[in-house]
Amino acid sequence: MTPEETRKMIDHLDESRTGRPSPSPEQLIDRDPQAAQEWYYLNLAVDAVRNAGLHEQVAFIKENLRKEQNAPAKPAHTEQYIAVPANQPTKPAAERSSGAIIRSISKYSLRAAAFILVITSSTVLYKYLTVSSSSLYERYFGAYNLNTSRGETTESPIVQAYDTKDWNKVIALAGATGARDNQVEFLAGMADLQLNRCDDAITHFEQVIAANAQASTDFYQDEAEYYLAISWLACKKVNQAMPILEKIKADPHHQYHQKVAEMSFFDLRLAQYKENK
Amino acid sequence: MRAQEQYTDVELIAAISAGRELNEAIRFIYRQYSQATSSFIMQHGGSEQDADDIFQETVVAFIEVVQKGKYRGEASVKTFLNSIARNYWFNEIKKRDRSGLRDKQFELSRDKNEADVSHYISEMERKRQLRELVDQLGESCRKVLLLFYYENLSMKEMVEHLPYDNEQVVRNKKYKCLQALAGLIKDNPAIARQMQEILK
Structure with a gap:
């Protein structure tokens, strides 16, 4: 068999596919046993290729079905087999179907992200409109109850009045x-705070802190610091309150540490932002 | 295209024969028939992977039989698939040298009315050997031959899918690849034996 004869035979085989075979190779096949054998092997080769293609197509559909069964939600569309797509010759299933999954995931992720964004935006807007130093003061102000176990056997008139x-x-x-000692100063500050005189309250609490600093004591120190911050909130001055609250939050031994740790610093900073605007 | 096709046997055979909706037909076959076949294989010594492979080979064989017009409809599609899958599995067991187990299991499960599908089984085995030779060709040849002989693309269309400049280059490549595959087949001892028997 010459290469030219083999070529003609292949052309004949290809034309047979389309129903337009040329007659000349048929005569060759009929009269030459070697040509008949070559013809047989070429046909087997084409059969083998077709079988490989079909096998690949079935494998692709099977893999797709498996992915659909394992997927939590119904896929957006069904992948269709194309035996050899452009630039992805013979094993396209994984790449193309993973693309579909990624697209689906992206779609769901975008929806979730949009939903979260709407919720977050609404929450922030609501907070922005409602949070203020006054609202924070109302939220966090709590009456101070005197601890009579501080060693006093007989209550003073100011304690009784309080x-x-x-x-x-x-x-x-x-x-x-x-x-005035620190107790009197502090109670006076608390009374002013109860009467919404935040400026006067601030003066009393600062006095307690200054006295302790001067005498190296801590009598009513923690109480004064906490209520000083609350007084600043009452006076709508979050900028002054914040450093004190952050100091208390950072000090686990502070008497009001737990109370401050439970405050919303997001809301405090939002009020601070509004104040600085 | 409907989301989930349902076919009667006649409709399924018609769809496969006409070569239309082949993807949907394959999906239907898997949805409808794979579970029972897989259960059978796993109950008879096969793993999940064995069941998966056997059913895939069965589906390929079934489609080829239908496309070549050799499916006569004497048995239902379900019975045909089951027969092919069971016999192919027992053939596989035999190859794995577990013949005692095979004979016992085969006789226990054999449907006396089951059609003789032995010729299909030997054909499936031969196709599997040939397919292995296609895999030996290398990626570029495999691609060229699949595009032409399975996808039925023209030379012009093939140029768009291949890193070749023009149709003539693709045509030459196809000649060489088909001859290379024919050569591999010719040199394969098992297939050469079959050839000698045919030429006797």
Whole structure:
């Protein structure tokens, strides 16, 4: 068999596919046993290729079905087999179907992200409109209850007035006291705070802190620091309150550490942002 | 295209014969028949992978039989697939040298009314050997031959899918690849024996 004869035979085989075979190789096949054998092998080769293609197509569909069965949700579309797509010759299933999955995942992710964005945006907008230093003051202000176990056997008039919530009397008694200790100063500050006199309250609490700093003591120190921050909130000055609250939050031994740790610093910073605008 | 095709046997055979909706037909066959066949194979010494491979070979064989017009409809599609899959599996067991187990299991499960499908089984085995030779060709030749003989693309269309400049280069490549495959087949001892028997 010459190469030219083999070529003609292959052309004949290909034309047979389309129903237009040329007659000349048929005569060759009929009269030459070697040509008949060659013809047989060429036909086997074509059969083998077709079988390989079909095998690949079935494998592709099977793999796709398996992925669909394992997927949590129904896929957006069914992958169709194309035996040899452009630039992805013979093993396209994994690449093309993974592309579909990635597209599906991306679609769901985008929907989820959009949903989260809407929720987050709504929450932030709501917070922005509602959060203020005043609202924070109302949220975090709590009345101070005197601890009588501090060693006092007999309650002083100012303590009695405080216990009975007579805020004006507390203030009057504190003003009448010549040398005020930290307790008197603090209670006076709390009474002012109860009467919404935040500026006066701030003065009393700062006085407690200054006295402790001067005497190297800590009498009513933690209480003064906490309520000083609360007083700044009451006076709508979050910028002044924040450093004190952050200091308390950073100090696990501070008496008001837990209380401050439970505060929303997001809301505090939002109020601070609004204040600085 | 419908989301999930349902076919009667007649419709399925018609769809495969006409070469239309082949993807959907394959999907239907898998959805409808793979479970029972897989269970049978796993109950008879096969692994899940064995069941998977056997059913895939069965589907390929079935489609080829239908496309060549050799499916006579004497048995239902389900019975035909089951017969092919069972016999192919027992043939596989035999190859794995577990003949005692095979004979016992085969006789226990054999349907006395089952059609003789031995010629299909030997044909499937021969096709499997040939397919291995296609895999030996190398990726570029495999691609060229699949595009032409399975996808039925023209030379012009093939140029778009291949890294060759023009149709003549693709045509030459196809000649060489087909001759190379024919050569591999000729040199394969098992297939050469079959050839000698045919030429006797």
